[in-house]
Amino acid sequence: MQQTNFQEHLPEPTPFYRWLVLLFVSLAMFGNYYVYDSMWPVIDLMRTQLDFSYQQIGLLSTAYNVAALCVLLIGGYIIDRFGTKKAITVFALICLFAAFLTAATPHYEVIFAGRFLLGIGAEPLIVAATTVLAKWFKGKELSFAFGINLSISRLGSASADWSTSFASPLYLNWQDPLWLATAVAGISVSAALLYWMAEKRAEGRYHIGHSQAAEKIELKSLYKFSASYWYIVALCVVFYAVVFPFRTFAIDYFQQAHGITREAAGLLSSLLPVAAIILTPLFGLWVDRVGKRSLFMAVGALVMMPLFLAVTYLPAGPDVPLVIPLIGSAMVPLTLFVVIFLLGAVFSLIPAVMWPSVAYIVEARRLGSAFALMTMCQQLGWAVVPFIVGVLNDRNAAGPENIAGYAPSMWFYTSLAAFGLFFAYKLWRSKTGPNAHGLETITSRARN
Numbered sequence: 001m002q003q004t005n006f007q008e009h010l011p012e013p014t015p016f017y018r019w020l021v022l023l024f025v026s027l028a029m030f031g032n033y034y035v036y037d038s039m040w041p042v043i044d045l046m047r048t049q050l051d052f053s054y055q056q057i058g059l060l061s062t063a064y065n066v067a068a069l070c071v072l073l074i075g076g077y078i079i080d081r082f083g084t085k086k087a088i089t090v091f092a093l094i095c096l097f098a099a100f101l102t103a104a105t106p107h108y109e110v111i112f113a114g115r116f117l118l119g120i121g122a123e124p125l126i127v128a129a130t131t132v133l134a135k136w137f138k139g140k141e142l143s144f145a146f147g148i149n150l151s152i153s154r155l156g157s158a159s160a161d162w163s164t165s166f167a168s169p170l171y172l173n174w175q176d177p178l179w180l181a182t183a184v185a186g187i188s189v190s191a192a193l194l195y196w197m198a199e200k201r202a203e204g205r206y207h208i209g210h211s212q213a214a215e216k217i218e219l220k221s222l223y224k225f226s227a228s229y230w231y232i233v234a235l236c237v238v239f240y241a242v243v244f245p246f247r248t249f250a251i252d253y254f255q256q257a258h259g260i261t262r263e264a265a266g267l268l269s270s271l272l273p274v275a276a277i278i279l280t281p282l283f284g285l286w287v288d289r290v291g292k293r294s295l296f297m298a299v300g301a302l303v304m305m306p307l308f309l310a311v312t313y314l315p316a317g318p319d320v321p322l323v324i325p326l327i328g329s330a331m332v333p334l335t336l337f338v339v340i341f342l343l344g345a346v347f348s349l350i351p352a353v354m355w356p357s358v359a360y361i362v363e364a365r366r367l368g369s370a371f372a373l374m375t376m377c378q379q380l381g382w383a384v385v386p387f388i389v390g391v392l393n394d395r396n397a398a399g400p401e402n403i404a405g406y407a408p409s410m411w412f413y414t415s416l417a418a419f420g421l422f423f424a425y426k427l428w429r430s431k432t433g434p435n436a437h438g439l440e441t442i443t444s445r446a447r448n
Contacts, residue, residue, distance in 0.1 A: 024195035026152035031188025033156030035099045038181035043252040045174035058390025065383030067119025085196045088128040092192040094121030096185040103178035157273040164266030165328035231427035238420035241381035264330035275344030283352040298424040300350040305417040308410040
């Protein structure tokens with residue numbers, strides 16, 4: 001108590017110090033996202049050089065999500081117990097060792113262990129980073145700081161895709177790109193250590209906010225959540241179970257089914273995180289001004305549903321230039337460009353509306369439980385789908401000699417997207433009825 005009172009009499013951190021902390025934490029997150037996405041550009045090399053099946057590769061993605069579920073059951077206890085300085089550094093070190101394991105040997109079991117360990121480190125690292133921002137920016141520029149942190153994190157995902165261009169000489173084998181990812185993980189650890197030193201130096205000099213302890217999931221009171229909440233959870237599960245597994249196989253699919261180069265496939269796949277970097281905050285501002293949140297979610301789900309059949313059955317169309325400044329350029333089929341651009345817009349729109357909508361539906365004291373439960377359900381769906389897609393690709397002998405073999409997995413994505421549209425429609429109907437929570441009507445202009 002005396003220490004708390006002493007802290008309250010200290011001056012606030014300077015803006016420069018706060019933004020320096022944000023930079024260090026965001027760089028740690030950049031490395032985290034890069035390592036996660038670094039495996040997807042080498043799927044074809046793992047299949048040819050290591051003789052891995054699509055099912056095995058799908059399990060490598062599932063391993064991460066299963067590990068994430070294990071960590072979510074622990075919640076924020078480790079972070080609360082040991083503090084953000086130690087936690088963010090330890091979790092960054094775990095991610096570094098996971099990246100090393102993934103790149104070190106051609107043995108599937110070791111690579112699997114590396115991806116599982118990455119889930120153990122990466123998900124708590126995200127929680128720790130969120131906790132850091134809440135401590136340093138609460139009551140100040142918190143939303144803006146979160147937006148910058150997410151943008152830099154997504155830049156890590158995009159950079160992993162762009163590595164097919166700026167690090168193309170490494171893609172003669174499956175291992176060298178993963179060694180590059182290990183080096184990037186080293187940058188993440190360095191940034192975490194710099195944050196540790198920055199906060200250590202600030203202690204006793206500045207008043208740093210204290211984040212609230214993570215709320216545990218209240219299993220006994222789940223029935224108290226409204227139907228609207230469960231519609232959002234169902235949409236969340238379906239949405240992430242479609243988009244992220246599709247990204248897992250996207251670069252390989254573009255190469256095998258559409259015959260484009262690895263560099264072009266990487267640039268095309270990067271449109272998803274690039275769109276999120278640019279469009280997510282813009283969609284958030286737009287929806288805050290006009291409301292209609294459940295309607296926007298329904299529109300996003302409707303746009304997403306036909307996209308996977310479009311890349312499967314529509315004519316490729318003429319090649320068009322795709323240019324990422326300072327990274328590279330390529331010619332890609334028009335149909336692929338339009339479909340991935342639209343999917344990137346959906347990837348930006350639905351999360352920008354979906355997660356904040358929970359705050360309108362669930363009372364504040366139970367919001368932590370609501371978000372934790374929603375995240376657990378998201379990870380469950382995300383864990384199952386890559387394995388199923390891998391099995392479908394293997395059983396249908398998908399490959400450049402049998403492009404039609406990819407069609408069943410695309411129908412599977414489409415079926416999931418149709419469920420998403422159904423849940424979004426049910427949410428919209430409930431929000432236009434007498435028991436609405438204001439998702440359609442509450443706007444920033446109305447509050448001003």
